[in-house]
Amino acid sequence: MxxxxxxxxxxxxxxxxxxxxxxxxxxxxxxxxxxxxxxxxxxxxxxxxxxxxxxxxxxxxxxxxxxxxxxxxxxxxxxxxxxxxxxxxxxxxxxxxxxxxxxxxxxxxxxxxxxxxxxxxxxxxxxxxxxxxxxxxxxxxxxxxxxxxxxxxxxxxxxxxxxxxxxxxxxxxxxxxxDVIGCEIGGACKNVIALACGIASGMGLGDNSIASLITRGLAEIIRLGVAVGAEPVTLAGLAGVGDLVATCTSPLSRNRSFGHVLGAGGTMESAQQATHGQVAEGVKSCTSVRALAAAHGVEMPLTNAMHQVCHEGLATSEAVGQLLGRRLKPE
Incomplete structure (x- = not known):
């Protein structure tokens, strides 16, 4: 045994x-x-x-x-x-x-x-x-x-x-x-995307918005993963898409719940209280993930927006406007 x-x-x-x-x-x-x-x-x-x-x-x-x-x-x-x-x-x-x-x-x-x-x-x-x-x-x-x-x-x-x-x-x-790298990148980044999905939910946005955030968030995760040596197929599996969907959509997810309070107009302090006094992992990870992406020349607009909301005082409404206002380009 x-x-x-x-x-x-x-x-x-x-x-x-x-x-x-x-x-x-x-x-x-x-x-x-x-x-x-x-x-x-x-x-x-x-x-x-x-x-x-x-x-x-x-x-x-x-x-x-x-x-x-x-x-x-x-x-x-x-x-x-x-x-x-x-x-x-x-x-x-x-x-x-x-x-x-x-x-x-x-x-x-x-x-x-x-x-x-x-x-x-x-x-x-x-x-x-x-x-x-x-x-x-x-x-x-x-x-x-x-x-x-x-x-x-x-x-x-x-x-x-x-x-x-x-x-x-x-x-x-x-x-x-x-693929240790792929599993870890997927696990670290999904918490940040879940914050964004929680914010969208708290603002009253619907399933189309959430699905769009999950999909574009996955694109960010894959870009970073490949840049640091992950296998893309790992991020299409349980440690990537699977973990991402569960964390972004479930009310049991601390990161989604934290973001929901922010999207509904709450403060960082009230969001922490709503998640039993614990700061969601994505709040801390968004800064380090953003820095890792910058070190490898990877563009991660969702992650950058979450960092600005959590650490630079950007209003959630402005973050959404910032993301929707990005230049049009092919998928």
Missing amino acids: ARAAVLGAGSWGTAFAKVLAEAGTEVTMWARRPEVAKVLDSEHRNPWYLPGIELPPIAATHDHRAALAGADIVVLAVPSQSLRANLAEWQGDIPGDATLLSLAKGIETGTLLRMSQVIAEVSGADPSRVAVLSGPNLAREIADRQPAATVVACTDTSRAEAVQLASATGYFRPYTNA
């Missing part, structure tokens, strides 16, 4: 720990807050992030060393912009041949590194030990055992297959892929 350490007890970390346990993997979770670890361990529930969900008997601890001991798979389930600091604290206790699996979706601010690059740099692990998981994986639906598929990407096929086996259930179907 494989043994997994899940470091991070947010909604997705908790849901994925549930998947692993129900796939027959031995799981220990680490939670940053002692009170969360205590309730997870003794009551097998997480009322802070997945209220109403009964978990399998998963061990949980506030001591990362106890969680990491003997782990074959180390699941990194913390936000992208805090991954480096957390990993620096954990890296000395990670078993030497463990597969490091990233659930984080983002581009690191400042360095413009993808999460797998941050993991390899901080941990000193060979990149072939680093895997990423990405797809249309809304945590609440998966915790409810609603059918979903995902992609496990790793340059080492045997490691990808080991994670696949450790997480396959009757409701959760993982596929393997060697």
Whole structure:
């Protein structure tokens, strides 16, 4: 039996720990807050992030060393912009041949590194030990055992297959892929496009508008992906289109919900309150994704508009006008 350490007890970390346990993997979770670890361990529930969900008997601890001991798979389930600091604290206790699996979706601010690059740099692990998981994986639906598929990407096929086996259930179907770059670019950029779709929804715009934003957003993602070495076919799959559609259209998506409040006339502060006090990942990622695109000479007008709305005070109505006012050209 494989043994997994899940470091991070947010909604997705908790849901994925549930998947692993129900796939027959031995799981220990680490939670940053002692009170969360205590309730997870003794009551097998997480009322802070997945209220109403009964978990399998998963061990949980506030001591990362106890969680990491003997782990074959180390699941990194913390936000992208805090991954480096957390990993620096954990890296000395990670078993030497463990597969490091990233659930984080983002581009690191400042360095413009993808999460797998941050993991390899901080941990000193060979990149072939680093895997990423990405797809249309809304945590609440998966915790409810609603059918979903995902992609496990790793340059080492045997490691990808080991994670696949450790997480396959009757409701959760993982596929393997060697294109780590494509999976990470799709996962980072879709959060930004979901903000735009949320804003459009909050402004009362209809399905034609949302479909147009998703389609043009996908074009931006593919342009950036190809520029940094991704395979276009990856972005046409679960880690690209699949993740993009789910995040842009579901009310369970924090990024879409955050954008909806902004589009309805709310402030950044009220949008944060509406998403349970958490800033949506796309708010942080839009700046780093925009910078990465600029470094590679890639045009990303939607991403640029989201950066201006979130960080430069551009009104949402002006952002829409800016996008619609762009010069006419072939698709």
